[in-house]
Amino acid sequence: MDQQGQNGLLATFREPWRTRGAVAYGVAAVLIGFYTLMYFRDHLGVEGGALDPETWASAVGLRSRWLFYGALYSVAMVGGAIYYLRRHGNSRYNRIRIAVNVAVQVVLAFTLPLVMPYFFTGDPNQFWKYEYYFSYFWPLDWYKLHPGSLQNVPVVLAIYSIVGALVAAPLLAYFFGKRWYCSWVCGCGGLANTFGDPWRHLTSSSTSSWRFEKRAIHTVMFVAILSTFLLFLDHLVGGRYATFHHVVDGGQWWSMKSLYGYVVGAILAGVIGTGLYPLLGPRVWCRNFCPMAALLGLFQKLGRFRIAVKPGMCISCGNCTTYCEMGIDVRSYAQNDESFTRAACVGCGMCAHVCPRGVLKLENAPRLNADKKRVGLPIVDL
Amino acid sequence: MRVVIVGNGVAGIEAALAIRAREPDADVTIVSEESDHFFSRTALMWVVSGQLSHRCIEPHERDLYARLRFTRVRRRATGIDLARRELRLADAEPLPYDRLLIACGSKPRPAPWPGAELDGVGHFVTLQDLEWLEEELHGGPSRGGRPPNADAHLASTTPDSPYRRRPSGWKARGGPPKHPVVVGGGLIGIEAVEVMVAKGLRPRFFVREEHFWPIALDPREGAWIADALAAHGVQMHLGENVHALHGDGAVARLAGDRGEVPCDLCVVAIGVVPNTAWLEESGLELDPRSRGLVVDEHQRTSDPHVFAAGDCAAVRWFDGSRRPEPLWYTGKFQGRVAARALLGDPARYERHVWFNSAKLMDVEYTTAGLVNLGVEDEREWFFEERGAVRSTLRIVLSGERVVGFNALGRRWDHSVWIRWIEERRSLQHVLAHLDESRFDTELVPPLKIPKDLRKKPAEPRAPSARTVAAPIY
Numbered sequence: 001m002d003q004q005g006q007n008g009l010l011a012t013f014r015e016p017w018r019t020r021g022a023v024a025y026g027v028a029a030v031l032i033g034f035y036t037l038m039y040f041r042d043h044l045g046v047e048g049g050a051l052d053p054e055t056w057a058s059a060v061g062l063r064s065r066w067l068f069y070g071a072l073y074s075v076a077m078v079g080g081a082i083y084y085l086r087r088h089g090n091s092r093y094n095r096i097r098i099a100v101n102v103a104v105q106v107v108l109a110f111t112l113p114l115v116m117p118y119f120f121t122g123d124p125n126q127f128w129k130y131e132y133y134f135s136y137f138w139p140l141d142w143y144k145l146h147p148g149s150l151q152n153v154p155v156v157l158a159i160y161s162i163v164g165a166l167v168a169a170p171l172l173a174y175f176f177g178k179r180w181y182c183s184w185v186c187g188c189g190g191l192a193n194t195f196g197d198p199w200r201h202l203t204s205s206s207t208s209s210w211r212f213e214k215r216a217i218h219t220v221m222f223v224a225i226l227s228t229f230l231l232f233l234d235h236l237v238g239g240r241y242a243t244f245h246h247v248v249d250g251g252q253w254w255s256m257k258s259l260y261g262y263v264v265g266a267i268l269a270g271v272i273g274t275g276l277y278p279l280l281g282p283r284v285w286c287r288n289f290c291p292m293a294a295l296l297g298l299f300q301k302l303g304r305f306r307i308a309v310k311p312g313m314c315i316s317c318g319n320c321t322t323y324c325e326m327g328i329d330v331r332s333y334a335q336n337d338e339s340f341t342r343a344a345c346v347g348c349g350m351c352a353h354v355c356p357r358g359v360l361k362l363e364n365a366p367r368l369n370a371d372k373k374r375v376g377l378p379i380v381d382l
Numbered sequence: 383m384r385v386v387i388v389g390n391g392v393a394g395i396e397a398a399l400a401i402r403a404r405e406p407d408a409d410v411t412i413v414s415e416e417s418d419h420f421f422s423r424t425a426l427m428w429v430v431s432g433q434l435s436h437r438c439i440e441p442h443e444r445d446l447y448a449r450l451r452f453t454r455v456r457r458r459a460t461g462i463d464l465a466r467r468e469l470r471l472a473d474a475e476p477l478p479y480d481r482l483l484i485a486c487g488s489k490p491r492p493a494p495w496p497g498a499e500l501d502g503v504g505h506f507v508t509l510q511d512l513e514w515l516e517e518e519l520h521g522g523p524s525r526g527g528r529p530p531n532a533d534a535h536l537a538s539t540t541p542d543s544p545y546r547r548r549p550s551g552w553k554a555r556g557g558p559p560k561h562p563v564v565v566g567g568g569l570i571g572i573e574a575v576e577v578m579v580a581k582g583l584r585p586r587f588f589v590r591e592e593h594f595w596p597i598a599l600d601p602r603e604g605a606w607i608a609d610a611l612a613a614h615g616v617q618m619h620l621g622e623n624v625h626a627l628h629g630d631g632a633v634a635r636l637a638g639d640r641g642e643v644p645c646d647l648c649v650v651a652i653g654v655v656p657n658t659a660w661l662e663e664s665g666l667e668l669d670p671r672s673r674g675l676v677v678d679e680h681q682r683t684s685d686p687h688v689f690a691a692g693d694c695a696a697v698r699w700f701d702g703s704r705r706p707e708p709l710w711y712t713g714k715f716q717g718r719v720a721a722r723a724l725l726g727d728p729a730r731y732e733r734h735v736w737f738n739s740a741k742l743m744d745v746e747y748t749t750a751g752l753v754n755l756g757v758e759d760e761r762e763w764f765f766e767e768r769g770a771v772r773s774t775l776r777i778v779l780s781g782e783r784v785v786g787f788n789a790l791g792r793r794w795d796h797s798v799w800i801r802w803i804e805e806r807r808s809l810q811h812v813l814a815h816l817d818e819s820r821f822d823t824e825l826v827p828p829l830k831i832p833k834d835l836r837k838k839p840a841e842p843r844a845p846s847a848r849t850v851a852a853p854i855y
């Protein structure tokens with residue numbers, strides 16, 4: 001039976017582990033420690049020791065700590081998906097969505113990168129060429145459009161990287177909203193929706209958090225685009241300007257390329273983004289820092305996706321706002337009978353699912369006015 | 383202009399917002415005994431179960447009052463001096479006003495049987511009731527904590543206030559109740575049952591009527607809900623009246639038509655009445671039957687400087703009767719109309735086609751138009767779906783014209799239904815276009831009505847004792 005509506009959310013605010021109790025702090029500490037070791041093992045002097053992720057990887061017979069991470073990630077997602085389905089599986093949208101998202105992770109972001117190298121090259125030194133993650137695109141995977149990596153991967157994969165990032169992703173976001181990626185494909189979103197689901201209500205929905213989000217995420221997006229541009233410039237002319245090359249891609253920890261990796265990839269996405277799940281909700285990275293989210297958000301804002309609101313029916317209960325993982329104050333629109341599209345919305349569908357009065361519905365449709373004429377581009381807040 | 387609003391509920395706050403939107407400089411004071419902040423009374427049940435915190439059910443940020451310069455007075459209003467235009471307060475100086483808006487809501491209908499004053503007996507309407515039930519079921523508030531200044535009014539309140547806290551039986555029992563009972567088969571009753579089920583209890587549910595919620599559902603629909611309740615372990619006492627509650631200090635037994643049952647917690651949810659006892663002596667006209675404040679279409683009471691909106695206002699219905707419309711959206715609309723009317727705009731409260739929705743356990747419910755009212759030449763078309771989705775759809779007609787919809791199990795866009803009712807559509811038109819009113823979440827398979835049933839004419843209904851003429855909207 002397909003029962004719509006909230007179920008399994010009961011007792012959320014009565015359990016310390018889901019509401020910033022001691023256990024939540026403990027889990028956060030473990031996650032932060034784990035990500036710190038993953039990203040900064042070279043700087044922490046743990047190489048070869050029991051705390052070295054590479055040691056863990058070889059212990060289970062995987063060739064790098066990133067594949068080990070992928071395996072762990074898949075396990076966390078499958079476990080989280082079981083939790084998610086017990087909690088929200090009374091909706092078909094939720095069931096299908098989470099199944100697709102987990103399958104993408106397990107197949108495209110773990111199994112293929114693991115086995116592809118064996119098919120295309122027997123040489124372990126060449127493995128990295130074929131360790132390709134089909135479900136990640138620039139600018140989330142910022143190195144995908146790095147001139148060096150484009151040159152080094154096989155041509156088909158280079159074309160996949162370029163077309164995927166610059167054509168397919170924005171186009172799909174225009175037609176279906178950024179949910180096609182953030183709620184169905186992306187592994188980061190997938191982890192947030194499965195392993196991170198117990199904490200989804202912790203994302204702040206205050207106006208100040210929204211203000212911070214808009215500033216932070218568009219800054220990162222700008223930095224991601226500018227730095228990619230500089231990498232290409234360096235590739236073209238860097239040979240002639242040694243200092244420029246040094247600053248952009250010189251290999252020191254402070255050169256632009258490494259710095260982007262440390263700050264955005266390691267600290268914002270990993271240590272903070274996932275480490276703070278149990279305290280600030282599972283979308284800290286997605287909401288505030290992910291450059292892909294910012295870019296797709298702009299296309300979503302111009303495109304066809306929206307959350308339709310049934311007039312007069314909202315009872316301002318706050319279930320939608322509370323359980324929106326992106327901190328969108330859905331109620332503020334619903335109680336004023338306004339259908340809306342927010343750049344941040346990842347289209348997870350939870351607001352519609354938990355609404356006890358069936359007020360909300362996710363939709364893809366052209367924006368029409370009362371006379372069925374197309375409406376121009378909306379100039380409103382992101 | 384000095385505007386004083388009694389009530390920080392939906393009607394009061396919507397009025398205050400509308401006043402501020404039009405008059406940036408008006409002096410607006412909100413008097414509320416119950417709470418510092420506006421909260422959604424409709425959401426009490428989720429706070430008890432722990433699905434939401436007290437903060438979650440406040441629709442606005444807490445700086446709203448400072449930002450929009452609304453003065454707040456956390457006092458009980460005890461009367462009005464219409465001649466001097468002053469609102470009397472418990473334990474404080476009277477408040478002078480130029481315009482007064484009364485949006486004091488409803489209070490629970492008191493139990494008419496003996497024993498209602500025992501510990502462990504209470505209602506489920508006010509914030510204090512919510513805190514009482516949290517204590518009864520869980521021993522205290524959830525980790526979200528209590529609302530700010532929850533008890534600020536208690537020192538100055540009066541004995542007739544519905545915002546006092548009932549004593550809880552948690553301590554005496556040493557834990558949650560073993561024999562909880564809910565009396566009253568309406569929406570509030572079923573919500574009280576649900577929070578008990580969520581806690582893992584198996585309450586007894588006393589419903590006077592033979593089937594569940596007869597003002598909204600028909601016997602088939604009511605049976606589905608009763609079955610859903612029973613499937614969750616609720617012991618249904620349909621068609622049974624309550625006579626008394628017994629106990630020594632705390633409630634221990636409940637006497638009904640079919641004998642006594644053990645009872646160590648009793649939620650009495652037999653309806654609400656306008657919260658107007660404090661206005662009996664004021665000189666404002668009260669509707670003799672409902673005791674709501676009589677208002678005209680501008681929400682003005684019998685005194686030209688005093689307006690009323692929300693649950694406490696007895697408005698005129700389409701059938702000519704006068705009674706309150708105790709609903710969230712009507713309170714909102716009335717509050718907005720009252721705000722504009724008291725500022726001198728020619729605003730009117732237009733009663734539209736009735737609609738509502740709810741969730742009864744896991745079952746979605748949507749309605750619009752004239753359902754269960756008994757219309758002239760009433761016919762009905764009923765369809766029950768049992769497959770991947772279970773749902774029912776009942777369409778009510780007056781002669782050839784569709785006048786009402788009642789649906790369980792699926793989501794529908796009532797605004798499309800209302801358009802059809804206003805356009806005086808036929809059953810065939812409605813069934814042919816039904817998909818336009820779908821509002822299920824994505825990927826839910828659409829409702830498929832077999833061809834022969836789509837051609838099936840509506841069946842005449844036995845004329846009911848009372849019939850109303852279908853209004854022309």
Ligand SMILES: Cc1cc2nc3c(=O)[nH]c(=O)nc-3n(C[C@H](O)[C@H](O)[C@H](O)COP(=O)(O)OP(=O)(O)OC[C@H]3O[C@@H](n4cnc5c(N)ncnc54)[C@H](O)[C@@H]3O)c2cc1C
Nearest residue numbers: 389390391392393415416458459486487692693708709710
């Ligand atoms: C459990 C429950 C569930 C509900 N669910 C739904 C639903 O799903 N859909 C729906 O449409 N409706 C629902 N309702 C009804 C809905 O909540 C009410 O219609 C609505 O809250 C009425 O709003 P109001 O502003 O008129 O009054 P209220 O919300 O009752 O506000 C009254 C205000 O007046 C103040 N006040 C009263 N007397 C005094 C006094 N003497 N001095 C000072 N202040 C005073 C109080 O402090 C309070 O702020 C539900 C009600 C309950 C109890």
Ligand code: SF4
Nearest residue numbers: 182186189286290293
């Ligand atoms: S916001 Fe970024 S990381 Fe999060 S799901 Fe979307 S693309 Fe992935």
Ligand code: SF4
Nearest residue numbers: 324345346348349351
């Ligand atoms: S607004 Fe709704 S669909 Fe969008 S992210 Fe929030 S809960 Fe998900």
Ligand code: SF4
Nearest residue numbers: 314317318320334355
């Ligand atoms: S849209 Fe639904 S969930 Fe959100 S506040 Fe309104 S009734 Fe509640």
